[in-house]
Amino acid sequence: MLKRYCIRIMMTCLLAFALCVTWKAFTGVSLLEIIKLYEETSAKEVHAAEIEKKVAPSKEVINALEQANDWSKYRVIEMTATGYTSGVESTGKRPGHPEYGITYSGVKAKRDLYSTIAADLRVFPIGTILFVPGYGYGVVADKGGAIKGNRLDLYYDTVQDVYSQWGKKKVNVYVVKVGDGKFTEEQLTMLNQDETMQVFRGQYLKQR
Numbered sequence: 001m002l003k004r005y006c007i008r009i010m011m012t013c014l015l016a017f018a019l020c021v022t023w024k025a026f027t028g029v030s031l032l033e034i035i036k037l038y039e040e041t042s043a044k045e046v047h048a049a050e051i052e053k054k055v056a057p058s059k060e061v062i063n064a065l066e067q068a069n070d071w072s073k074y075r076v077i078e079m080t081a082t083g084y085t086s087g088v089e090s091t092g093k094r095p096g097h098p099e100y101g102i103t104y105s106g107v108k109a110k111r112d113l114y115s116t117i118a119a120d121l122r123v124f125p126i127g128t129i130l131f132v133p134g135y136g137y138g139v140v141a142d143k144g145g146a147i148k149g150n151r152l153d154l155y156y157d158t159v160q161d162v163y164s165q166w167g168k169k170k171v172n173v174y175v176v177k178v179g180d181g182k183f184t185e186e187q188l189t190m191l192n193q194d195e196t197m198q199v200f201r202g203q204y205l206k207q208r
Helices: 002-027 031-067 159-165 185-192 195-207
Strands: 075-084 114-119 129-132 136-142 151-155 168-177
Touching: 031 136, 031 195, 075 159, 114 129, 114 185, 129 151, 136 151, 136 185
Parallel strands: 075 151, 114 136
Antiparallel strands: 075 168, 114 151, 129 136, 129 168
C-alpha cells in the first residue's frame, strides 16, 4: 500500500516536471518566472491600495479644517498652485547635497498640518500663513525661479504625492497672516504643536 502511494507521488512529480519543461520549451518562460511576475503584480496592487488609503483620509482631515473656521473674515486671492518636492526634479538637488530639503528661509521643507510652501516674495513675504483649500495650511518659507505673481508651489514628500494629490490647480487661498520676512524652525514647530490644532494634527499624522 505504502509502495503504491510512493509510486503515485513520484509519477505526479515527474508529470509536473515534464509539464514545466514542456511549458518552457513552448513559451520560453519558466514557472519560476511566472511565480515571480505574479508576486510582483500582487505587491504593486497592495502598494496601490495603500496609497489610496493614505490619500483619501488626509482629504477628510483637510475638509474638517475647512469646515472648522469662518474663512469669510480673511482676505482671499485666486492663485495658480502647483506641487513640488525636495528632489532633483524640482530643485536640482539630490540627497547628500548640503542644501537638499532646505528652503530659502533656512527651514527644512515639511509636509504637516502647517506645511512649507513657495511663493513670489513680492506677493507674500516669508512667514506668511495661507490656507489652501484641498491642501491645508501653508507657510511661505521658500521661493522659486518660476514662481512669479499669483503662483504658489505646495510642498509634498514625493513626486507621486504631487501627481496623485494635487497636480496643478487654480484655487482661492485665504491669507491668515502676513509674514515679516523671517521664519524659523522653532516657529514651524510651534504652529504644528498648537494645542487648539492637535485633534486635527493627530488625525493627519495617523493617516499618513
